[in-house]
Amino acid sequence: MIDDSLLEAEEKMERAIEHAKEEFGAIRTGRASSAMFNRVTVQYYGAQTPLNQVASIAIPEPRMVLVKPFDASQIKDIEDAIRNSDLGVNPSNEGTQLRLNLPPMTEERRREMVKVARTKGEDAKIAIRNIRRRAKDEIGKFVKDGEASEDEGHTAERELDDLTGRFTGMVDELMSSKESELLEI
Numbered sequence: 001m002i003d004d005s006l007l008e009a010e011e012k013m014e015r016a017i018e019h020a021k022e023e024f025g026a027i028r029t030g031r032a033s034s035a036m037f038n039r040v041t042v043q044y045y046g047a048q049t050p051l052n053q054v055a056s057i058a059i060p061e062p063r064m065v066l067v068k069p070f071d072a073s074q075i076k077d078i079e080d081a082i083r084n085s086d087l088g089v090n091p092s093n094e095g096t097q098l099r100l101n102l103p104p105m106t107e108e109r110r111r112e113m114v115k116v117a118r119t120k121g122e123d124a125k126i127a128i129r130n131i132r133r134r135a136k137d138e139i140g141k142f143v144k145d146g147e148a149s150e151d152e153g154h155t156a157e158r159e160l161d162d163l164t165g166r167f168t169g170m171v172d173e174l175m176s177s178k179e180s181e182l183l184e185i
Helices: 002-026 072-084 107-144 150-183
Strands: 043-044 046-049 055-061 064-067 098-101
Touching: 002 107, 002 150, 043 072, 064 072, 072 098, 107 150
Parallel strands: none
Antiparallel strands: 043 046, 055 064, 064 098
8 A cells, every 4th residue: 555655646746757858849949849839729620729739840050940731721720839939039931931040149138047946946846845735645644544564654654755756856967957058158
């Protein structure tokens, strides 16, 4: 029972790390990345559809992105979706594809993005600590109900604390690498 709680907590913490990686990937740095477009959705036949499902995204140069729709009739909708997103880029329509030239980020904008990255990192740590709290409550309930001894409960709590420390350390590593990526010129 306790082992199941620990295993479940570890799986949830791994999912929190994956979510944090996705969040960090969506933060725009000075270089082009297809992950920047993960949150961009396009109105496609009456449904909001992720951009990567309606177009191919190519990065021929570090500051350039080419977006080629699978359905050429959707190019205007894709252009509008990118323009209205929070990416801060203006696509140029070349008829069959969109070209996005990413301007270099100003120092002020880089600092803003570092703050965003820290906020997302802190959110991930909070999620991990909430998972820890729920698992600890479960372990305490097992001990209280007599399904596990107090020694087993203490051992499980130490393992849970080690797990929490390991995963929050992973978030710190992700956060520091994103910060250094944002601050490099």
